[in-house]
Structure formats: structure tokens, C-alpha cells
Amino acid sequence: MHDSPRPRLIPMTPKQQLRAPRKARRLTQLALGIVILGAGVGLFVQAGLGLSPWDVLHQGISTRLPVSFGTVIVLLGLVILLLWIPMKQWPGLGTVANTFAVGPMADLTIAVMPAVHGIGWQLAVMAAATVLAALGTGLYIGAQFSGGPRDGLMTGLHFKTGLSVRLIRTSMELAALGAGWLLGGVVGIGTAVFAISIGPLTQFFFRYTVVDIARR
Template sequence: MQLFFSTRNLPVRVVRLFLGLALYGFAIALMIRGNIGASPWDVFAQGLSRTTGISFGLCTIIISGVVLLFWIPLKQWPGFGTIANAILVGIFADVGLAIIPQAQHFGLQVGSFAAGLFLLAFATALYIGAGMGPGPRDGLMTGLVRVTGRPVWLIRTAIELSVVVVGFFLGGVVGAGTAAFALCVGPLTQLTLRWLHVDLHTKRPAAMIDLGDPEPQRPLGQD
């Protein structure tokens, strides 16, 4: 049976959202503990944390809040998932950093980063599949694309280059992991979206999950 996310399936969507955000935070912690580089935004948060003495997770929350302010002139509207993302990812990242030890050997560093990268892609597919609003950074990118008319790749590259440069000068770790993230996160996310049966190209307003029942169920509103 296939169920289309709607208000009737809100508990399922909320579970997916919160599970995805929790895993996303732990994924960031794993990559940070690998100490071979991280995503551009995490390099920025790491550098800000080292400069100010504020925890990495709190810096992530502050950055998300500032990014959401940029939504206002872009006339972007956050969803429940957007606000949850802005607050919870940083909290779970701090929890992960508190319990995950620093990798000391190169093999463990690579393993920690690789595990974090894969987990992040899976977590991204989970919370996207909840269909409750984009993350603050994704919304900034799509808003700028809409307002400027520039292609997605140009806007995303400009944003991420900017934050990684600032993060580097603030003391964030830029390395092979940063390049690996840029090259691999897209294909891995696409793979996990397919595993979780999330179709980003559907014309229906809600995402879909496959519960394994061979009898199809029509979307709500079609009798």
C-alpha cells in the first residue's frame, strides 16, 4: 500500500522529520570528529565556535537564525520543518560531539567522516520525505535562484565558497573531507531518496512512502 503524506499522516511525517534531524546532527558530529574537513557550512560553524568559544551546535543554531532573516527580503516562508531544522540540528550535533570521541588515527578519521557523510545523506532523505519545509540554507539558495534568475549551481557554489572561506579564516578545518563532501553528498542523497521512495519530481503536493502492501491506495481527494 502507498500512503501520500497529508494531515491524516501527520504523525508519520513528524516522526520522519525528527528522526531525520536527529540523525543529521549526529552525522555532522561524526564528520567533525573525523577532523579531515567538513561541509562548508559546518566549517563556518566550527570556525565561529573556535573564535567565540560558543559550542558548535549553538553556533549552528545562530547561523540558521541569521540565514532565516535573509528569507524576509526574499519573501520565503518557513514551514514547521524549517524551524525544527534551525533549532534541532545544532542541539543534536552538540549531543553527538559530547559522546563521539575524536578519531586519532587516519583510518579512523576517514571511517568517521565516511560514516557521517552517508548518515547525513540518509538523514536528508528522511526529513525531505516528511515534506514539512526546506532547511534554512536550502531555502536561502532557492530564494536567491528565484530572485536573481541565476542557475542553481552558480548560487549554491557562491554561497558555499563564501561560507567555507570565512570559516577557514575563523579557524574551521578545511581538508580532503570538504572536497569529498562536495563531490559525494549529491549522489548519496539521490541514492537514499530512491531507497526511501521520495520522489522530488512528483506533481503531487505531498511525498510518498511505500509500506509494502501490493494494493495501491489512491491519493486523498480521489474517490
């Protein structure tokens, strides 16, 4: 007896996303994923062992331009959204939620979670934060409401090339890290750990978080 195939991500227009079945499950999973992702981002900052690769890039760009760190995040996100067009990626609720809710959730986590001291605790929090970021990403993208700018680029390349999410995500993180470091962004041990592990971890969680919209 053969195992049934795992559910897969399906490219859809916003209207198709809203009309797809299992909406209550998908909306709940989307909200939960955004909360977990934001908490992971905040914990990673509080671990104090370096920024994630994309934030190294954001910081590097902000040191070269007369704009703030947050402004760079928004502007780079808009540029990446333009890359969705040739890949025929569509924004959705996940895109909006990522853009407007992950940051405030990260800020809330930073506000309630004190900075961590002691290398043992720092490493533990860094590891937990990386797992939470991957789980949150798997949950909210797996809800099939589209992803944020960077995650949408990842899934778009996955659809176009057929390469694994693990390989594409890891390659994107390493490219952002390299560019950010060249621009003067600060790199730490946490940066390397995140860059290497986020792709495989996200791929792992996708096995369990992608909602099967072919089954009602």
C-alpha cells in the first residue's frame, strides 16, 4: 500500500485563495504562523548573537543610504515584490499579514523578553528562535494565502525551477548575508546558524503545515 502524496503549495490568484476550501483552518493557521514568526524574529534579536541574514542586508544598506533601518526593510520588500511579476506570483492575505503584523509582533516580543546574557542561554534562545521562525514560516505559507515579499520570491522560484524550498531558501539567505556583509552589516554566529538552518527547517515543517486544499 502506497502512502498518499503530501499536500503541495499551489500558485493562486487572490480570488482563488479566498475561494479555496478549508478556509477556517487556513485563516487560523495563517494568524498562528504570523504570531510565531514574529516571536521568533524578536527572540533572535534578544539572543544577541547577530542578526538574521536579511537584517544584515537591511543594516548594510541603511549605512550607505540616508534612510532608517525600517525604511530599508519596506523599500527592499517593495523591490522584491516587483520580482514576483515575471514569476506570476500573486499577493494575498499572507502578504499583507507578513508586511504589517510580523514587525509589531517582533517589537512586542522584544518589549516583554529581556535581553539574554550568558553564552549558554544565548545559544539556547538563538536555537529556539530559529526553529520558531521556520515553524511560523511553514504555517503561514502553508495556509496557502501567499507569502511575504521574500517568502513569495522563494516559492516563486520553487514553482519556476522545481528546486526544493530548502535549497532556494538557503541560497537566498546566503546571498542576502554576503551582500549585507559587503555593505557593512554586522555578522555574528547567529547569522551563520540562521542562514544554514532556516532552509532545511522550513522544508521539514512544510511536510506537516501545507494545507491540502484539494480535500474539503
